[in-house]
Amino acid sequence: MSGISKGSLKPHLLQLKCHFTWKLLLMHTELEDRLNNQVTFLVTKNKYMVYNLLAYVMHLKGDYPKAIANLEKAEEMIKENNPDETDHRYLVTYGNYAWVFYYLNQYEESQKYIDKVEQIHKELKDTPGRAEICGEKAWALLTFSADHYEEAKQCFEKALELEPEDPEWNSGYATAVYRLEGFNGRQCPASECRSIELLERAVEKNPNDAVVKALLALKLLDLNRSDEGKTYIEEALEQAPSSPYVLRYVAKFYRRAGMVDEALRVLETAINLTPTSGFLHYQIGLCYRQKYLTKKKESGKWRNTQTDRESSDLSQKAIFHLEKVLEYKKTAVYAYIDLVKIYCEVKEYQKAEDTYQAILALTNLTDEEKQQIYCSYGRFKEFSIRSESEAIKYYKKSLQFNILQNEREFSVEALKRISSKKFENNNHDAEAFALLGLIHKANGEKDKAIDCYEQALKYDPDNEEYVIELCELKLVIYSKKKVE
Missing domain, CATH: 1.25.40.10 (Tetratricopeptide repeat domain)
Structure with a gap:
């Protein structure tokens, strides 16, 4: 044992199937709170998986005593539910132990857990616990970040190939598919919804x-x-x-x-x-916003002091809880956008502007989030600030992405609306022609887009942006004809 070195351990550690080799990146700071809540409230024999994941999160924070304490909890729960010392459920936990001790420079302890993993594999022989490992990896991916949902689904599929009747893997697979169908506001057509039958099967397997x-x-x-x-x-x-x-x-x-x-x-x-819980504060905020909008609609022109007071109370409650979401989860783009909506409803335009600036300052925004933010910001600039030039800027940015159909259609219609207004004032308006060109380009109508940009340059011949757009479109058409 005295000859064990850091260099000799690393290749063996990389072969282990555990959280440290699953490339999990910490995206949200509130994950530790969510996992602690799961430990407290979830009723399941597989709670050891939560402790394993908590141990990994503690490692990411550099808190190795807590990492070990959570691994001990995981091991304790496995023993309670599975007294067989060679049970495959230990594989991930022992792999995590090996990595934690490696980072603590306790190489002999690390090697001891590597040996334990190898011994379990030998004793299991033809049943090496692959389903358990795939399933635990899937739950970790599903819990860690929305970016991992697709991979989580694939891992649950592998687990189910090996253990098709397992209630835990059926529940996990159904959950992963359900989340993917609604990911980033997507709406799954009824004919394409696979999750419904998977959820029904999961309920049947685990009532x-x-x-x-x-x-x-x-x-x-x-x-x-x-x-x-x-x-x-x-x-x-x-x-x-x-x-x-x-x-x-x-x-x-x-x-x-x-x-x-x-x-x-x-x-x-x-x-x-x-x-x-940011999720709960978000739901409360949405409820109060919905009540505020209903109250506003019901009162209509028959406003009085009492209805104004009630409306104000509802809007402030909505704002309070949506702001709470961002206090606990600073990367919750959806909460920023809903907060902006209620700020606009109560004419707090500077707070709305500050909120948009806070969103745009976030790092690691997905393309879906960028498209949603730019469309929302364009709408804010058009209808709340009454700045067409700024609205055009952000609608155009939104159209750079073709992911969220609702946002794309709204941006297209907004640019059409603005171009029509410009033509009403001046039928030689270069920017109006350029906006139509952009819309045709977004719709794949390159010939029509070229015509529009040529008209735009006719009335604004020195516009560099129009020249670049026209050259790019003509180059695409030329390249296509050359290939044909």
Whole structure:
């Protein structure tokens, strides 16, 4: 053992299947809180997976005593539920131990856990625990970041190939597909929704999983089958009335079904259990915003002191909770955008502007988020600030991406609307022609785009942007003809 060195250990460590070799990057600072809440509230025999993931998060923070303490908890839970010392559920935990001791420069301890992993593999022989490893990796990916959802789905598929009846892998696979279908605001057509049958299968395999029942209810609501969904929601609530992970989805169902007061009652229970949950504060903020908009619509022109006071109270509650989301989760783009909407409703335009600047200052924004932000910012500039030039700038930025269809269509229609207004004032307006050219280009109508940019240059011959756009379009057409 005395001859063990850092260099000799590394190749063996890299062969281990555990959190340290799964390339998990910490994207959100609130993950530790979420995992601690799962430890407290989740009812499952597989809670050791949460402790394993917590240990890895502690490693990322450089807190190795806590990392070891969480691994000890994971090991303890495996022993309680699986007294067989050669159980494959130890493989990931022992792999994590080996890496933690490696980082602590305790190379003999690290080698001891490498040896334990190898011994388990020998004793298991033809059943090396591949399903367990794939499943635990999948849950880690699913928990860690939305960027990992697709890989998580693939890992659950591998686990199910080996153990098709396993309730945990069925639940995980259904959850991954469900999240992917709604990722970044996507709307999955009913004919393409795979998650519905997967969620139904997961409920059948594990009728005690209240979270999966709640997800099934939400999917049924998406498919306009709200009565069926409500049945599952009520079952989930009856099974787990004090689980914030169930209550959050129950509240989401009620809010989207128009039962806002019921949603708020559920959310009040949940927020008392997990007061730092950004997800719950977001749901509460949306509920109050919805109540504010309803109150505003109902009052209409019959305004009085009382309705103004009630409206103000609802808007301030919405703002309070949406600001709370950003206090706990500074990268929550969706919360920034909804906060801006309520700022605009109450004419707090400077706060809205400051919020947009805060969003644009975020690093690691996805293309979907950029498209959403630019479209929203363009709308703000057009309708709240009344600056067409600034609105055009951000609508054009939004059109650089072709991911979110709603944002793309809104940006196109906005640019059409602005160009029409310009033509009404001056039918020789160069920018109006250029905007139409951009729209034709975005729609793949290159010949029409060329015509528009040529017209734009006719009335503004020195515009460098129009010249570049026209040259690029002509080059694309020339290259295509040359290939043909």
